[in-house]
Amino acid sequence: MSVSPTASEILIRNCESLDELQACVLLQKEVWNFTDLELIPQRLFVVAKKIGGQGIGAFDREELVGFAMAIPGNHHRHLYFHSHMLAVRDAYRNCGLGRRLKLFQRDDALHNGIELIEWTFDPLEIKNAWLNLERLGAICRRYVVNQYGITSSPLQGGLPSDRFVAEWWLKSRRVETTLREGHHPPVNVECRVPVPAEIYQWKADSAMRARAAEIQLQNRALLTRALADGLAVLGYERDAHGNGEFLLGRWDEDWSYGAERH
Ligand SMILES: CC(C)(COP(=O)(O)OP(=O)(O)OC[C@H]1O[C@@H](n2cnc3c(N)ncnc32)[C@H](O)[C@@H]1OP(=O)(O)O)[C@@H](O)C(=O)NCCC(=O)NCCS
Numbered sequence: 622m623s624v625s626p627t628a629s630e631i632l633i634r635n636c637e638s639l640d641e642l643q644a645c646v647l648l649q650k651e652v653w654n655f656t657d658l659e660l661i662p663q664r665l666f667v668v669a670k671k672i673g674g675q676g677i678g679a680f681d682r683e684e685l686v687g688f689a690m691a692i693p694g695n696h697h698r699h700l701y702f703h704s705h706m707l708a709v710r711d712a713y714r715n716c717g718l719g720r721r722l723k724l725f726q727r728d729d730a731l732h733n734g735i736e737l738i739e740w741t742f743d744p745l746e747i748k749n750a751w752l753n754l755e756r757l758g759a760i761c762r763r764y765v766v767n768q769y770g771i772t773s774s775p776l777q778g779g780l781p782s783d784r785f786v787a788e789w790w791l792k793s794r795r796v797e798t799t800l801r802e803g804h805h806p807p808v809n810v811e812c813r814v815p816v817p818a819e820i821y822q823w824k825a826d827s828a829m830r831a832r833a834a835e836i837q838l839q840n841r842a843l844l845t846r847a848l849a850d851g852l853a854v855l856g857y858e859r860d861a862h863g864n865g866e867f868l869l870g871r872w873d874e875d876w877s878y879g880a881e882r883h
Contacts, residue, residue: 631686631718633725636676642666644685645676652708653774661706666690673733675702677725679709679718686710689722691738696878701737702730720756724800727791736791737878741768741784743777744844745820745837747865750785754857758799759787760872761854762881764845778824780837785844785854790876795855808855808870812847814840818863844869 636642643663650660669692670676679687687709691702704726709718730738742749744764753759767781790796799805816836823833844854847869856868 630681631713631721632680633718633721634678634680635729636666636670636678636685636688639663639667641678641685642670642676645678645688645690648685648688648708648710649706651710653776656773659773661690675704675726675729677722677729679713679722681713686713687718687722689726691726691740694739696737696880699737699878700735701739701878702726702735704738704740707740719752723757723789727789731791737876738789738791740787740789741765742787744783744785744840744867745780745816745824745833746776747816747818747820747859747863750816750857750865750867751859753787754854754867755805756799757789758793758796758805759789760795761785761787762848762872764841764848766841766845775825778830778833779827780824780830780834783837783841786881788876788881790874793874793876795872795874805856808868810856810868810870811852812843812869814843814847814867814869816840816865816867818865 636645645666646660646663666676669690673693675689675691677689678685688706689704690706691704694701694703707719707722726738742753744750763786765784765786768784769782771777771779772782795805820833820836823829844867851871852869853872854867855870855872858866858868
């Protein structure tokens with residue numbers, strides 16, 4: 622199926638019915654290909670909405686082609702959203718739908734008095750790092766080793782599920798500048814950590830997986846040390862060959878609920 626790159630007729634809105642929440646579960650299955658035991662069930666999507674979380678869909682006419690799901694969390698008595706899943710159907714990717722779903726999440730959060738949305742992402746996923754750090758203006762100050770154990774999703778390639786925690790401080794100068802001007806304020810880079818473009822291929826191919834595991838271990842060591850030294854991940858560069866590079870420096874804003882110090 623081919624999709625217009627503007628995809629402007631695709632509507633982003635809250636999911637309203639049980640059927641729409643069930644469509645999120647089916648799309649989750651399609652995107653991650655988890656075993657049924659690891660799938661987030663419809664009842665959690667329902668609960669998320671009932672308790673003040675989010676279940677947001679991208680709709681091509683009646684058909685759900687993307688979703689974002691978030692649950693409320695609490696850091697030292699500060700309410701925030703933990704965005705647990707963001708997915709866009711393969712044929713609809715790279716048209717800005719992922720970003721539009723996140724912007725809808727942001728508007729809804731601000732409307733409800735929430736200033737922070739967090740989510741986790743795999744530090745080996747070059748595309749997600751680009752979207753989160755450069756297009757949305759999130760930062761990372763926490764690296765979690767093997768957060769979920771080894772999952773059944775082929776996207777994980779059988780590797781430990783290491784995760785960065787993305788912090789999206791919705792009213793920060795960094796986020797407002799990124800959304801207004803299309804780039805974040807300049808970063809004084811103190812450390813760079815590369816991710817090779819071949820990582821996707823290496824994760825997907827059992828004969829090459831050891832190479833991906835080596836990069837993961839190497840980057841885990843570099844990133845955890847830099848974060849422990851007080852640096853934050855503030856940018857991401859990608860080159861013409863698809864290689865990525867995390868840019869770390871000191872964040873000059875003081876948004877914090879203290880979670881990154883524990
Ligand atoms: C992550 C995901 C939701 C993004 O959705 P999307 O609709 O493709 O996102 P967008 O089009 O808004 O943005 C994608 C950006 O990544 C860029 N990109 C695409 N492939 C890339 C790559 N290999 N390396 C770097 N950047 C890449 C696109 O160019 C675009 O940036 P731009 O706007 O500056 O051009 C989608 O890819 C997905 O469902 N992935 C599988 C599930 C997943 O990983 N979810 C997130 C973690 S929970």
